[in-house]
Amino acid sequence: xxxxxxxxxxxxxxxxxxxxxxxxxxxxxxxxxxxxxxxxxxxxxxxxxxxxxxxxxxxxxxxxxxxxxxxxxxxxxx
Amino acid sequence: xxxxxxxxxxxxxxxxxxxxxxxxxxxxxxxxxxxxxxxxxxxxxxxxxxxxxxxxxxxxxxxxxxxxxxxxxxxxxxxxxxxxxxxxxxxxxxxxxxxxxxxxxxxxxxxxxxxxxxxxxxxxxxxxxxxxxxxxxxxxxxxxxxxxxxxxxxxxxxxxxxxxxxxxxxxxxxxxxxxxxxxxxxxxxxxxxxxxxxxxxxxxxxxxxxxxxxxxxxxxxxxxxxxxxxxxxxxxxxxxxxxxxxxxxxxxxxxxxxxxxxxxxxxxxxxxxxxxxxxxxxxxxxxxxxxxxxxxxxxxxxxxxxxxxxxxxxxxxxxxxxxxxxxxxxxxxxxxxxxxxxxxxxxxxxxxxxxxxxxxxxxxxxxxxxxxxxxxxxxxxxxxxxxxxxxxxxxx
Numbered sequence: 197x198x199x200x201x202x203x204x205x206x207x208x209x210x211x212x213x214x215x216x217x218x219x220x221x222x223x224x225x226x227x228x229x230x231x232x233x234x235x236x237x238x239x240x241x242x243x244x245x246x247x248x249x250x251x252x253x254x255x256x257x258x259x260x261x262x263x264x265x266x267x268x269x270x271x272x273x274x
Numbered sequence: 275x276x277x278x279x280x281x282x283x284x285x286x287x288x289x290x291x292x293x294x295x296x297x298x299x300x301x302x303x304x305x306x307x308x309x310x311x312x313x314x315x316x317x318x319x320x321x322x323x324x325x326x327x328x329x330x331x332x333x334x335x336x337x338x339x340x341x342x343x344x345x346x347x348x349x350x351x352x353x354x355x356x357x358x359x360x361x362x363x364x365x366x367x368x369x370x371x372x373x374x375x376x377x378x379x380x381x382x383x384x385x386x387x388x389x390x391x392x393x394x395x396x397x398x399x400x401x402x403x404x405x406x407x408x409x410x411x412x413x414x415x416x417x418x419x420x421x422x423x424x425x426x427x428x429x430x431x432x433x434x435x436x437x438x439x440x441x442x443x444x445x446x447x448x449x450x451x452x453x454x455x456x457x458x459x460x461x462x463x464x465x466x467x468x469x470x471x472x473x474x475x476x477x478x479x480x481x482x483x484x485x486x487x488x489x490x491x492x493x494x495x496x497x498x499x500x501x502x503x504x505x506x507x508x509x510x511x512x513x514x515x516x517x518x519x520x521x522x523x524x525x526x527x528x529x530x531x532x533x534x535x536x537x538x539x540x541x542x543x544x545x546x547x548x549x550x551x552x553x554x555x556x557x558x559x560x561x562x563x564x565x566x567x568x569x570x571x572x573x574x575x576x577x578x579x580x581x582x583x584x585x586x587x588x589x590x591x592x593x594x595x596x597x598x599x600x601x602x603x604x605x606x607x608x609x610x611x612x613x614x615x616x617x618x619x620x621x622x623x624x625x626x627x628x629x630x631x632x633x634x635x636x637x638x639x640x641x642x643x644x645x646x647x648x649x650x651x652x653x654x655x656x657x658x659x660x661x662x663x664x665x666x667x668x669x670x
Contacts, residue, residue, distance in 0.1 A: 205604055209314045210616045212370060215363055227314035227613065250620050252375050268376070 198239050198265065199257040200231045200246075206253035213254060216245040229253070239265075276650045279555070280596070283584035292568040300558070300577035301570075306588035306608070308567050309580045312559070313612035319559035319578060320358050321615060324350040326560050326575075333444040333652070342449040346441075349456045352498040355506075355615065358562075362614065365495075368485035369503075369618065372420075372478055378621035381420070385625050388415050389633040397637055397668070401644065404516050404662040410436070413511035413626065417504055420622075422477030423466065431504070434458045438505045444652040459501040467496050478503060507619055509656060510553040514627050516659040518547030519634070520648065523641050523664070525598045532600055536635040543600035544627035549607035550598050555583040555657045557611070582608050583657065638666050 200220065202213075209227040213220075219236025221229050234242075239256075246254035246266040256266040275282060283304055286293060291305030303309055312319055320326075324347055331343045350356060354365050371377065392412060396402050414432045423431065437455025440448040463479065470480040471487060482499055485491035491499070522529040532539045558579040565572045572578065586607045587595035610617035617623065644663040651658040 205606070208610075208612045208616050209614075211614050212366075215367070247374050247376055248370060250370075250373070250375065250616055250618075 197259045198234055198242055199259040200234050200242060201255040201257075202229045202231060203253045203255070204228050206251045207249075208251055208253075210250050212248040212250070213245040216248055217241040221245060234259075276652055277648070279583065280587065283581055284587065286581075287584045287588060292570045294570070300579055301561075301572060303567075303578065303580040304584035304588075305568070306585040306591045309582070309585040309608055310612055311567065312578065312580060313608070313615070315565070316359065316614050318561065318563045318565045320562040321362070321559055322351075322356055322358055323558055323560055323577075324356055331449075334446060335449050336446050339447065339449040342453045345453050345456065346449065349498055349501070350441075352492075352495045353502045354499050354618075355502065359614070364490045365485065365499075366614075366618065368488070368490055369478070369481050369499075372481045373618050373621055375621040378625055381416075381622070382625050382629070384419060385416060385629045386633070388412060389629045393633050393637055400668040401663065401665040404519055404664055405512065405659060406661075408630075409512040409515040409662075410508070412515070412630070413508045414504075416622070416626065417478075417507040420478045421466075421500070421503070422475055422479060427462075430462065434462060435504050435508045438501060439509055441505060442509060442651060442653050442656045442658065456501065459504060460497045463497050463500040467493070467500070503619075507622065509658065510619075511623060511626050513553030513656060513658050514544075514547060514623065515630050516662050517551040517553065517657055518544070518627065518631060519641065519664070520643075520659065520662070521547055521550055521598050522631075523643055526640070528598055528600050529635070529640070532631065532635045533639070536632040539600050540628040540632040540635075541624075542603055542605065543631055544624060545605040545607065546598060546600045546602050547627065547631070548609040549586045549592070549602070549605055551657060552582050552586060552607070552609040553657060554609065554655060556581045556654055558655075579654070582611075641666050 207228040209223065211223065213229050214222060217237040220231060220233060220242055222232045224230045242256055243266050246256050252267060255264065257264050286302065287304035291303065292308050293302045295302050303312060330340065335343065357365055389412065392408060396407055402408060411432065414435045415428065418428060418431050434455050437451045437458065440452035440455065466479050467483050470483045474480040474484060479500060482491065482496045486493060486496050532543050556579050558577060561572045561574050561576045561578055563574060586609065589595050591606065610620045641664045644665050648662060649660045651660060
């Protein structure tokens with residue numbers, strides 16, 4: 197399982213995350229992305245959605261280890 | 275109004291943030307919140323603007339050139355930016371992953387090298403025209419590399435890019451160079467598209483060509499969008515460089531602040547340049563469904579234009595909005611738009627701005643403007659300086 201955070205100070209409602217992982221992300225009343233079900237799509241989809249965010253507003257963590265899966269740590273190779 | 279628009283924008287924003295302009299027959303939106311609301315409700319506001327334009331082009335063109343307008347309209351109607359959902363989403367997906375922040379970050383060393391090469395060559399001269407010597411050549415060099423076209427084609431591509439800039443001009447004879455540029459880029463791109471449909475690479479033309487293979491684009495759309503990438507990455511970046519440098523020349527204390535620590539301030543300074551004097555002043559849509567906004571009723575078919583340059587200085591969002599402050603954070607300016615049409619090239623534009631301002635600040639102590647007045651292209655959409663001669667001291 198993954199833990200997902202969306203920074204609403206950054207989110208511009210580009211909706212590419214909703215298009216990429218519709219089981220996980222949906223728009224709220226401000227048309228910003230929110231997580232409706234962190235397990236709604238496979239983790240690979242969630243990571244793809246995070247990478248597709250044009251303003252890097254999505255953070256993905258491993259819920260067991262707490263390790264950040266996206267954005268990649270500086271210098272880390274994925 | 276063209277050279278110094280900000281006082282008028284502020285008056286309009288204070289008095290009537292969603293204003294019906296009788297003279298031009300369109301809505302003019304200047305408040306930050308209503309602009310964001312419009313941008314996030316794409317289903318109410320159609321991007322298919324050019325297809326709806328009836329009659330003669332504005333500003334007027336030479337009567338004998340009028341037939342060329344259909345060619346321009348056909349070209350623009352197939353651009354990604356003129357599409358609505360559902361087509362827009364499928365088309366955007368073909369190129370979206372090419373431009374993600376992570377993908378673009380891998381291009382930063384190339385951008386930095388291109389900036390260094392240009393600036394090292396310019397520095398000993400002691401003067402330059404920022405528009406033609408720095409702001410125009412740099413983005414074309416970068417977009418050409420992204421497209422994966424040979425370096426020896428650079429002059430051809432620059433010529434085409436300069437012709438296509440007439441999309442944003444007001445001169446009555448602009449349609450001739452514009453259509454030459456449109457035909458030129460279509461003709462130039464065709465063999466590359468044909469080759470990359472057969473042998474796809476990791477370049478931008480291959481990404482667009484893949485859209486044809488997947489049945490998302492027609493051949494014409496692939497060619498038109500190749501031209502769009504050339505144009506969209508050119509004019510906007512030019513304006514970011516020129517308008518930003520102008521702000522620094524007029525705010526020497528902020529220039530000194532950047533020079534004191536270019537690596538630290540390059541990022542926030544670029545965002546502040548984008549907010550303070552945005553490359554794109556305004557954009558437009560057509561009302562698709564009736565909408566209520568700030569007590570006004572917007573009806574289907576009406577044109578609506580919002581002024582990014584006004585929203586970016588809305589005091590309800592930005593403290594002391596007329597102050598140029600390169601450390602400003604947060605800085606949620608609307609210069610890249612918002613919503614589903616949010617600028618595709620945002621990550622590249624940011625890197626280009628950051629590397630240019632960083633590179634300038636590391637080399638140049640002080641610029642002097644060598645003209646009394648800067649003139650701008652007579653455009654409501656783009657904030658484009660026509661010519662910007664500057665000088666700097668070079669030790670003998």
